[in-house]
Amino acid sequence: CLAVTALMCVPLGLTDHAMGQQPLLLVMALLGLGVAAGPVQPINAELAVDVTYPGDETAVESVQQIGGNLASALLVPVAELFS
DSSP states (O other): OHHHHHHHHGGGGOOSSSGGGOHHHHHHHHHHHHHHHSOOHHHHHHHHHHHTTTSOHHHHHHHHHHHHHHHHHHHHHHHHHHO
16 A cells, blocks of 8 residues: 555656656546545645646635535535435
């Protein structure tokens, strides 16, 4: 589990290489990190703030939190349907 977590952290630091320019690699690394290490919301929040640097940090994290809460609220009826 720790080896997979360490392996999934490697693509997050690739910015100068051609692999670091692939958004699919980043998304797959974050999904793999979430499966192996658990919640990755703090990592996603810092990554979103870094990507939108001139923007307001509070606004970026607020939009991300509202989106996550909305997605969770939409999944509740789906989970009830399958239970």
